[in-house]
Amino acid sequence: AQRVTQVQSTGSSQWGEVTLDCSYETSEYSYLILWYRQLFSGEMVFLIYQPSFDTQNQRSGHYSVVFQKSFKSISLVISASQPEDSGTYFCALSELPRNNYAQGLTFGLGTRVSVFP
Amino acid sequence: GPKVLQIPSHQIIDMGQMVTLNCDPVSNHLYFYWYKQILGQQMEFLVNFYNGKVMEKSKLFKDQFSVERPDGSYFTLKIQPTALEDSAVYFCASSLGLGDIYAEQFFGPGTRLTVL
Numbered sequence: 581a582q583r584v585t586q587v588q589s590t591g592s593s594q595w596g597e598v599t600l601d602c603s604y605e606t607s608e609y610s611y612l613i614l615w616y617r618q619l620f621s622g623e624m625v626f627l628i629y630q631p632s633f634d635t636q637n638q639r640s641g642h643y644s645v646v647f648q649k650s651f652k653s654i655s656l657v658i659s660a661s662q663p664e665d666s667g668t669y670f671c672a673l674s675e676l677p678r679n680n681y682a683q684g685l686t687f688g689l690g691t692r693v694s695v696f697p
Numbered sequence: 698g699p700k701v702l703q704i705p706s707h708q709i710i711d712m713g714q715m716v717t718l719n720c721d722p723v724s725n726h727l728y729f730y731w732y733k734q735i736l737g738q739q740m741e742f743l744v745n746f747y748n749g750k751v752m753e754k755s756k757l758f759k760d761q762f763s764v765e766r767p768d769g770s771y772f773t774l775k776i777q778p779t780a781l782e783d784s785a786v787y788f789c790a791s792s793l794g795l796g797d798i799y800a801e802q803f804f805g806p807g808t809r810l811t812v813l
Contacts, residue, residue, distance in 0.1 A: 622806055624740075684730055684743075685740075686742065687741070688739060
């Protein structure tokens with residue numbers, strides 16, 4: 581069974597680097613970990629993803645991840661965070677079974693981040 | 698970027714009534730999803746749909762739920778009859794489909810359903 585756990589429920593920063601942690605459980609060999617930010621309006625915005633088969637940490641704009649596959653853990657790093665980065669950040673697991681069709685995402689509970697000017 | 702639209706944004710109905718939630722997915726996407734989010738909790742997967750068929754569904758996808766996308770129009774979630782515990786925000790998502798780079802799911806803004 582798949583499960584996603586986000587340890588911190590809230591985080592804050594005053595303009596700097598923010599690190600959000602996520603751990604997961606899966607029995608699949610191939611999977612993706614995706615990060616989304618939910619705005620206060622409820623809209624979900626895709627940020628970045630990490631494929632399980634790629635040992636290189638992914639980067640996208642001022643988002644990057646630290647992927648520790650052997651520990652089934654991944655952190656999202658937001659560099660030079662700004663107040664507009666405030667929101668709730670969700671880690672999600674997408675399993676890719678052998679037939680490789682797109683599956684539903686398993687989300688964590690989210691981490692609420694507030695970035696102050 | 699690509700947008701998923703959901704209609705209506707809010708719906709209030711009496712318990713036992715039927716409700717249909719509408720989703721207009723990204724035009725070239727092939728896979729469609731519904732998720733349910735109760736206030737303060739994580740989003741939970743309900744169902745995904747491809748080529749006119751349900752591909753997988755979670756235990757939250759009760760017998761009272763059904764999905765369809767007739768003739769490439771809206772992707773709909775119908776609940777009949779509704780129950781109090783169906784009150785939540787329902788998010789529609791779509792994705793191009795297979796493999797890693799196509800797995801990104803684009804989400805709509807959600808429909809807030811209140812069952813009285």
